[in-house]
Amino acid sequence: MIKVVENEHIRIFRLELGPFGTNSYILTCQETNESVVIDAPGDVDLVVAQLNETHPQYILMTHGHVDHIGGLAELKSALNIPVAAHQGEAGDLPVTVDLLLNDGDELSLGHIKVKALHTPGHTPGSMCFHTGNYLIAGDTLFPGGPGRTHSPDDFRQIVTSIREKLFGLTDDTEVYPGHGEPTTIKEAKEEYEAFSARPHEPNLCGDVVWTT
Ligand SMILES: [Zn+2]
Ligand SMILES: [Zn+2]
Numbered sequence: 001m002i003k004v005v006e007n008e009h010i011r012i013f014r015l016e017l018g019p020f021g022t023n024s025y026i027l028t029c030q031e032t033n034e035s036v037v038i039d040a041p042g043d044v045d046l047v048v049a050q051l052n053e054t055h056p057q058y059i060l061m062t063h064g065h066v067d068h069i070g071g072l073a074e075l076k077s078a079l080n081i082p083v084a085a086h087q088g089e090a091g092d093l094p095v096t097v098d099l100l101l102n103d104g105d106e107l108s109l110g111h112i113k114v115k116a117l118h119t120p121g122h123t124p125g126s127m128c129f130h131t132g133n134y135l136i137a138g139d140t141l142f143p144g145g146p147g148r149t150h151s152p153d154d155f156r157q158i159v160t161s162i163r164e165k166l167f168g169l170t171d172d173t174e175v176y177p178g179h180g181e182p183t184t185i186k187e188a189k190e191e192y193e194a195f196s197a198r199p200h201e202p203n204l205c206g207d208v209v210w211t212t
Contacts, residue, residue: 001050004176005134010112012134013050014176018042020067023178025136028054029110036060036109038129038136039178040072047071048078057109058099060116061085062138062178063123064092086118088125101127103165117165121158122147128166135175135185141166143183144191145209155205162192 004025005012013026018041026047028035035054037047039062056079062068064085073094076083082098084107090097103118117128119140126147129136139147141162149155166175171186191210200212 001046004182005174010132010134012176015043015047015050017046018067018070021179022067023176023180025176026050026054027109027112027114027131027136029112032110034108034110034112036107036114037075038062039068039138040070040075041068042071044071044074044078047075051079056081058107059083060101060107060114060127060129061089061093061097062128062136062140063126064089065123065139068138068178069093084116086116086125086127088120089123090125092123119158119161119165121149121154121161126161130169130173133170133173135166135169135173137166137175137177139178141175141183141188142177142179143181143187144211145207147178148207149205152203152205155208159192162188167192 001015004014011028015024017024022041025038033054035056036058038060076095084099084101085097087100101116105116107114114129114131119126119128122139146158169185173185175183195210
C-alpha cells in the first residue's frame with residue numbers, strides 16, 4: 001500500500017491486490033474522512049482494514065474484468081455500501097450494481113467531488129474517475145499506450161475516448177492506471193501525438209503501444 005497523493009483536500013492510497021497485482025485506489029476527504037474505494041481485485045481484509053479508518057461511501061468500478069472484481073462480493077458484504085458502475089459492465093459484476101453511472105455523473109465524498117467519465121474501448125462500460133488533478137484510469141490509459149482492445153473498432157473507440165474525454169483534462173493531471181505506475185496527461189498527449197503522426201495498419205488492436 002502506497003500513499004500516492006496527499007494535500008490539504010484529499011489523500012489517495014494505491015493498493016496492489018489479488019492474484020494479478022491489480023491496482024485499487026482509496027480516495028479520502030481530508031476534512032470529513034469520507035472515502036471511496038475504486039475496484040476490488042481481492043485481499044479484502046487489507047482493504048477493509050484501511051477503510052476502517054475512514055467513512056467509506058461507495059465502491060466504484062472502472063470495469064468488470066476478472067482482475068478487478070475478484071474481491072467485490074466479499075468487499076460489498078463487508079462494507080455494506082453501494083456499488084457504482086456503468087450499465088455496460090453490470091452484467092459482468094458478481095453483485096448487483098446499486099448506482100448506475102453515466103458520463104459526467106458526480107459523486108461526493110465529504111468536500112471532494114469525483115466525476116465519472118465514460119471511456120469505452122477496453123470494455124463497453126469502462127469508466128475513469130476524475131477529481132482535482134488526479135485521474136483513476138482503470139485499464140483505459142497507461143504509461144506508453146492505451147489499454148488492450150479486442151478489435152480494430154474497439155481500438156478506434158478507446159483512442160476516441162482518450163482524445164475526447166481525457167486529453168481535455170489539464171496537462172498536469174496525474175493518471176493512475178489499473179496496473180503499474182502512473183503517468184500524466186501531458187506525457188500521454190506527447191506520446192499519442194507522435195503515434196498519430198505515423199501511418200498505421202487499419203486493423204490495429206490488442207496491446208498497442210504509442211511507439212507502434
Ligand atoms: Zn481490463
Ligand atoms: Zn486490468
